[in-house]
Amino acid sequence: MSEDKIEGVAIANLIGTDERSIVGWVYRWNTGALAVRWDIDGPQRVLECRPDLSDAEKREIDFGGLTQIPTLDSWQDQL
Template identity: 70%
Template sequence: MNEDKVEGVAIANLIAVDENNIVGWVYRWNTGALAIRWDVHGPQRVSKLYPDLCDADKAEIDFAFLTQMPCPDD
């Protein structure tokens, strides 16, 4: 990464509740911050991360909320 620019690298996939589809990605920025980028369908409930992240990283992206988001079918 170039330290003069703010850049991010995908570090984990967000896996849908069907456990077959990737619905987004977790990015780590060169500033140390984490952010989520959703696929074209936007935010939706997730079942897990792959690869799994440490508890501190999960807390930063509020993974508990991501697993409880309303599904469009709810």
């Protein structure tokens, strides 16, 4: 990565609740920050990261919040 511009590299896949679909990626930027990038369907409930992240990395991306994203079924139940 170049230090002249901000660049990121994917360090983990976010796995959906079906236990096999990749619904997003965790990127580490050359600034040291972590960020989540979703697939084309946008934010979805996450089951796990592969490979697993450290506890500090999970806190930085609010992994607990990612596991609580409402599903389409839960939205329909509220209507």
